[in-house]
Amino acid sequence: MDFLRKALLPVGCALLQTVSVGTGLPDRSPGSAAVAALLGIASGLALFARARAPFIALAATVVGYVAQLLVGGPALPVAVSVMVFVVGRGYTIEGSSPEHSPTWRAGALLGALLGVVAPLQVAGLGFEAAAYGLMCSVSGAAGLLVALKSGRDQQRRTELVMAERLRIARELHDVVGHGMGAITVQAGAARMAVAVGALDDATASLRDIEAAGRSVLREVRWLVTLLREEEHHGLRDLPDLVGNARRSGLDVTLEVDGDLGDVPAAAGEAAYRIVQEALTNVLRHAPGKEAEVAVRVADTLELEILDRGEAVGPASDVEEGNGLRGMRERAVSAGGVLSAGRTSTGRWAVHAELPLGRS
Incomplete structure (x- = not known):
């Protein structure tokens, strides 16, 4: 079932990009129609690699679309639009690896847009160039908006975690400081009681030291458990x-x-x-x-x-x-x-x- 769910988008795009090729153009030869159909199927199936290798999949869909245009005429660039969205969605301002840097992603998105629009414009298909260019642009903008929202949510979660850890660190300081202060005072009292022979008072101070120590250990154990927790x-x-x-x-x-x-x-x-x-x-x-x-x-x-x-x-x-x-x-x-x-x-x-x- 999981494979069928993952295959639904590539197969759907392959069919759309195949049946829409050359719509409105004069009849083509059977050979060119078959080649164009195979290219549309290949472009759609390239989406199987959208998660593992998004840039390669984007390049494959653009090349497949251009080849499909040259052989059989214009087709809906659905596979390209999907990959433009995927690449745009992965855009990050910070923490990107060099091969996935913002500049690289921006260049890939621009290259994909030009790859769809330029061949149509050269072929004199101005209306299709405008329509399909708008289609890809909207897909890329949607991906970038999703990335922006995701980045803001991640930043907010990070800030909440840091604030929580800072609060716990302050509480840990308060716990240890208060407990050790009480232990120090009671230890001094026990020492003075022993010095004057007041063993009952010394014993009482030692009991207080034991109670304070247990309390500190209990609270420190709890706070350390909180610090070790995952984010969500x-x-x-x-x-x-x-x-x-x-x-x-x-x-x-x-x-x-x-x-x-x-x-x-x-x-x-x-x-x-x-x-x-x-x-x-x-x-x-x-x-x-x-x-x-x-x-x-x-x-x-x-x-x-x-x-x-x-x-x-x-x-x-x-x-x-x-x-x-x-x-x-x-x-x-x-x-x-x-x-x-x-x-x-x-x-x-x-x-x-x-x-x-x-x-």
Whole structure:
């Protein structure tokens, strides 16, 4: 099936470029008609190489078209137009290898356009030259627009990843700095307690040192896991995220209602990042290090992350930091809404609702 899908475009172009050859011209000899048909088929089948060798395939379609024109008359340059789009779509401003540089691609596109228009103009077929030149130009422009959008999307993804890594690096610095500061203070207190013979106070300080060390190790392990992640994630990766949180010392449960695979990529990635940030906040700030994650996939995607630890502070005590703002921005970017705060029992809860784009 995969081969048939890949063969559909080359075969279709071959047929179009074959049946359209010499349209409107006087009858040709059987020999020239047969040769023109074979050239049209060859031009179309050259598209099989469009992914592996786009420039070679482009050159082959142009040569095939010109030869077809000389033998049997003008034909629709559908194969050339497809390859102009493919080459234009691969245009990049940065990071191109020398053989695929922007200058090389621009030259190839211009050469293909001239290869279609010039022979028609020389043959006195001005109308066909204008029409087919416009056809190739539109195909090339469409490819360049797709490349431009792809480049912008890639740049935005890179910026988001860099911002995420910078945030995690700052949190890592804060975690290590705070933890090591506490350990240093308690170590000094233990030393002074031992010096005056207060062994009970020294033991208490050592316990505090142990607790601070475990807390630092737990948070560092979690943050290092985040740094090792790939760029894109979806809801299918949510069980792995929860597993990493458990290995980092968080007692977390996951409840799923619906098919995680039935969620669009944009909503899935936003939901994944919201859960990730919520678990990070529980790990860093919740006293009990316990959480519940509930996901419901229906007409919309609903998320709820609840801190099951001991209630601390009044229900109205809500402080919005960078993590909560980031979660809210993730939800808004996916067209949804997010609310966070303490429940009536004093537990911290994050609730998000994201659209699935269904009519």
